[in-house]
Amino acid sequence: MKIERFDLIIVGAGPSGLSAAIEAAKHGMRVVVFDENAKPGGQLFKQIHKFFGSKEHKAKIRGFHIGEQLLAEADSVGVKVELNATVVGLYQDREVVVRMGDEVHHFKGDAIIIATGAAENMVLFDGWNLPGVMGAGAAQTLMNLYGVKPGEKILMLGSGNVGLVVSFQLLQAGCDVVALVDAAPKIGGYGVHAAKVARTGVPFYLSHTIKKAEGTDHVTGVTIAEVDSHFQFIPGTDKHFDVDTICVAVGLSPMSQLLKMAGCKMEDNPKRGGQVPIIGEYGETSIPGIYAAGDVSGIEEASSAMIEGRMSGVVAAEYLGFMTAEEKAEKLDQLNQSLDALRQGMFAPKNRGKKITETEEGIPVSESLLHKGFVADDEIERYPGVTHRAGVHPVIECTQNIPCNPCQDACKKHCIRIGSEITSLPAVEPDSTCIDCGMCVASCPGQAIFLINEDDGAGNAEITLPYEFLPLPKVGDKGVALGRSGSPVCEAEVARVRSSKAFDGTNLLTIRVPAKYAMTARFFKTNAQQKEAAE
Amino acid sequence: MNELSNRSRDIGEFVPQPDDDMIVCRCEEVTKGEIRRAVHDGLWTIAEIRRYLRCGMGLCQGQTCAKLVKGIVARELHVSPALLEPATSRSPMRPVEMHVFADETEDTDL
Amino acid sequence: MAGRIAQHPILGVQSENKKIVTFRYDGKEMKGYEGEPIAAALKANGVMVHRYTMKQHKPRGIFCAIGRCTDCVMVVDGEPNVRTCMTPLVEGMDVRTQYGVSDKPFSEQ
Numbered sequence: 001m002k003i004e005r006f007d008l009i010i011v012g013a014g015p016s017g018l019s020a021a022i023e024a025a026k027h028g029m030r031v032v033v034f035d036e037n038a039k040p041g042g043q044l045f046k047q048i049h050k051f052f053g054s055k056e057h058k059a060k061i062r063g064f065h066i067g068e069q070l071l072a073e074a075d076s077v078g079v080k081v082e083l084n085a086t087v088v089g090l091y092q093d094r095e096v097v098v099r100m101g102d103e104v105h106h107f108k109g110d111a112i113i114i115a116t117g118a119a120e121n122m123v124l125f126d127g128w129n130l131p132g133v134m135g136a137g138a139a140q141t142l143m144n145l146y147g148v149k150p151g152e153k154i155l156m157l158g159s160g161n162v163g164l165v166v167s168f169q170l171l172q173a174g175c176d177v178v179a180l181v182d183a184a185p186k187i188g189g190y191g192v193h194a195a196k197v198a199r200t201g202v203p204f205y206l207s208h209t210i211k212k213a214e215g216t217d218h219v220t221g222v223t224i225a226e227v228d229s230h231f232q233f234i235p236g237t238d239k240h241f242d243v244d245t246i247c248v249a250v251g252l253s254p255m256s257q258l259l260k261m262a263g264c265k266m267e268d269n270p271k272r273g274g275q276v277p278i279i280g281e282y283g284e285t286s287i288p289g290i291y292a293a294g295d296v297s298g299i300e301e302a303s304s305a306m307i308e309g310r311m312s313g314v315v316a317a318e319y320l321g322f323m324t325a326e327e328k329a330e331k332l333d334q335l336n337q338s339l340d341a342l343r344q345g346m347f348a349p350k351n352r353g354k355k356i357t358e359t360e361e362g363i364p365v366s367e368s369l370l371h372k373g374f375v376a377d378d379e380i381e382r383y384p385g386v387t388h389r390a391g392v393h394p395v396i397e398c399t400q401n402i403p404c405n406p407c408q409d410a411c412k413k414h415c416i417r418i419g420s421e422i423t424s425l426p427a428v429e430p431d432s433t434c435i436d437c438g439m440c441v442a443s444c445p446g447q448a449i450f451l452i453n454e455d456d457g458a459g460n461a462e463i464t465l466p467y468e469f470l471p472l473p474k475v476g477d478k479g480v481a482l483g484r485s486g487s488p489v490c491e492a493e494v495a496r497v498r499s500s501k502a503f504d505g506t507n508l509l510t511i512r513v514p515a516k517y518a519m520t521a522r523f524f525k526t527n528a529q530q531k532e533a534a535e
Numbered sequence: 536m537n538e539l540s541n542r543s544r545d546i547g548e549f550v551p552q553p554d555d556d557m558i559v560c561r562c563e564e565v566t567k568g569e570i571r572r573a574v575h576d577g578l579w580t581i582a583e584i585r586r587y588l589r590c591g592m593g594l595c596q597g598q599t600c601a602k603l604v605k606g607i608v609a610r611e612l613h614v615s616p617a618l619l620e621p622a623t624s625r626s627p628m629r630p631v632e633m634h635v636f637a638d639e640t641e642d643t644d645l
Numbered sequence: 646m647a648g649r650i651a652q653h654p655i656l657g658v659q660s661e662n663k664k665i666v667t668f669r670y671d672g673k674e675m676k677g678y679e680g681e682p683i684a685a686a687l688k689a690n691g692v693m694v695h696r697y698t699m700k701q702h703k704p705r706g707i708f709c710a711i712g713r714c715t716d717c718v719m720v721v722d723g724e725p726n727v728r729t730c731m732t733p734l735v736e737g738m739d740v741r742t743q744y745g746v747s748d749k750p751f752s753e754q
Contacts, residue, residue: 036629036712038733048655062655089626099631103638119713122599124567129558131693131706138710141730146685147650147659173650217704218693253602257624268617274602275621470654505655561708561716564700594715594726599708630715630726 006032008316009096009109011087014042015302016294016309017115018070021079023313027322031079034098036086041067042117046144049165050445052404054422056338057303060406060443090262094289111289111316114259118252118295126212132219136166136249143173151245155222156180157210158249161189167197172468177202178241181224183209183231191369191400192446198373199523201486201533206371213246222246254296271352272298283312307339345401345423360401361425374484375399377520384427392436396426397448410443441466442503454518461518462495467509473526480530481513481521490517492524538614546612549575560600562593567607574611581622591622594630648689666736683729683740684717695719696743702751720748
């Protein structure tokens with residue numbers, strides 16, 4: 001048996017592992033990254049939505065494009081990524097045992113970064129073992145990596161960001177999402193993610209959970225029922241849906257087993273998602289030279305995982321003498337600022353479990369958004385992005401403080417102001433000139449910006465909305481405008497369709513509706529689509 | 536002494552529940568009722584229950600059920616799940632056939 | 646092919662430049678793309694059940710799709726317990742439903 005030595009061994013080639021490898025390799029370390037999958041990038045290549053954050057966090061870039069950028073950067077600094085390489089053990093003195101093909105290999109790392117990510121949680125219900133019940137991540141893998149529909153008619157359990165984002169992606173893949181269900185009384189994820197699903201007509205059932213998945217050989221239906229505040233079913237509230245697939249998105253747990261095996265001190269920390277290593281500010285575990293980065297050290301977003309990865313790479317580089325303490329301090333200072341910016345707002349880790357009643361601006365939060373998935377028509381006017389004037393102007397239905405500001409940069413005419421705090425709600429500048437370029441609509445990762453001409457002079461309003469579905473409606477198509485709730489509000493006709501490389505896959509659909517629906521019509525379906533949905 | 540080491544504590548009788556035959560460990564097909572019964576048989580740690588019932592010892596090594604088992608045991612013991620020590624983590628972390636595990640190659644240079 | 650996303654609004658035509666291969670599922674000829682996981686090819690062909698469990702003989706299918714849960718294992722080219730969500734499809738592969746750890750139905754075991 002032979003042991004090959006590396007300066008740094010990283011387990012997991014996802015966003016944090018690759019980021020760590022890049023920092024370490026840049027400073028001259030001999031690094032190898034092991035990943036059990038056939039392709040690197042972790043979950044990034046399944047993320048087809050535009051990311052939140054600001055420019056430095058690669059906001060408004062789609063996850064899989066961020067993955068491509070990360071791989072190119074890793075390649076350019078000479079990071080070696082070993083794929084189909086499963087780390088099966090982490091032993092004393094940082095010895096790593098890896099299965100590659102039909103052989104077992106031994107390696108020694110002077111530093112080790114564990115970036116193994118997370119696994120999906122599950123809940124128990126009658127029939128949860130039936131084929132057709134799967135993790136939301138599994139559905140995402142099938143449709144976004146392999147181009148296969150997870151099912152035709154699908155029920156989603158879980159209203160956190162994963163449940164919301166995957167529901168939207170299922171719609172994009174051409175699946176029918178019959179309901180979005182959560183046992184909690186409030187939607188867990190970003191309001192904008194919920195709103196873009198709700199306005200397509202997907203009903204939300206909060207304070208509901210699955211009673212039974214039906215079928216003998218595979219799922220053929222599902223029964224949900226309402227639960228009380230102790231999560232007990234309320235008799236007489238059963239609702240049945242014919243479905244072939246049930247997706248479960250009830251949170252993630254860190255995959256920290258390797259760290260536990262190595263003897264790192266662990267703790268059960270519900271705020272970080274379960275069993276996590278006890279770590280220092282930059283991922284230092286209780287064992288010198290072993291670090292944890294990304295979801296394995298606490299569930300967050302891919303954007304923060306990338307920064308944590310860079311931090312652990314920097315710390316490992318200094319630990320092994322590839323960087324001076326001064327260089328390290330300077331690097332970490334920059335990275336800290338970037339990470340801090342992401343960890344602000346209503347959904348910040350520090351606010352988990354807290355009941356937030358008003359925004360940073362002192363505006364009451366939308367109760368309808370929290371309980372039904374959409375901002376009510378009588379709530380929307382109170383937000384600073386919603387203003388009125390003659391001619392085309394942006395209407396920004398962004399109502400929660402989340403770290404995100406691409407809209408501010410997207411508008412070359414400076415119509416949109418967020419300011420230095422990237423969690424502030426975007427406001428429309430009163431004296432600015434909107435040129436109807438559509439860049440703000442396409443830039444918003446939450447698809448919450450509309451361009452509206454409230455009155456075209458002929459008694460109609462024109463509403464430009466982001467549209468990421470196929471088939472793309474054509475000018476002159478007639479159909480119905482749906483409200484924020486997904487219910488039809490009036491007849492509508494497609495006035496304009498814009499697609500551009502600069503919009504990065506987001507099409508801009510302009511619909512014409514009677515002027516009185518200018519502030520309520522927010523989605524479009526052709527008559528044929530609406531008829532199909534009604535059946 | 537804490538709530539877990541205090542064996543004089545009365546956790547009550549085993550009371551059958553309607554969902555006792557629900558599978559919790561998908562690999563080894565261990566039911567909720569079996570896990571609850573094991574607690575009342577006196578097995579109060581995850582490691583003991585794992586050896587007793589094999590839940591978490593199948594192909595997937597508890598990837599899916601570890602958290603579920605912990606929750607069921609904690610509820611039966613009337614303690615917070617955070618108090619329960621998870622089962623030991625050991626190699627191999629993923630299923631590896633014995634012939635592969637035994638194949639220690641000489642030539643490792645990457 | 647049925648079950649495939651012909652054209653995706655963001656990802657375009659995902660099957661572009663992929664080679665079609667033929668494999669057998671329980672003796673039946675099926676088509677899939679070379680190199681995609683066996684599980685993806687089966688899903689696209691409408692197969693839901695990958696195996697029946699040892700004790701209770703209950704059906705199981707794709708559950709995690711990333712090689713963790715091992716619920717999608719089948720007998721592939723004579724070898725049982727192969728994770729179909731992680732194993733690339735190749736021309737001529739023989740994929741069979743797994744009963745316990747065998748490719749023979751329980752009544753024949």
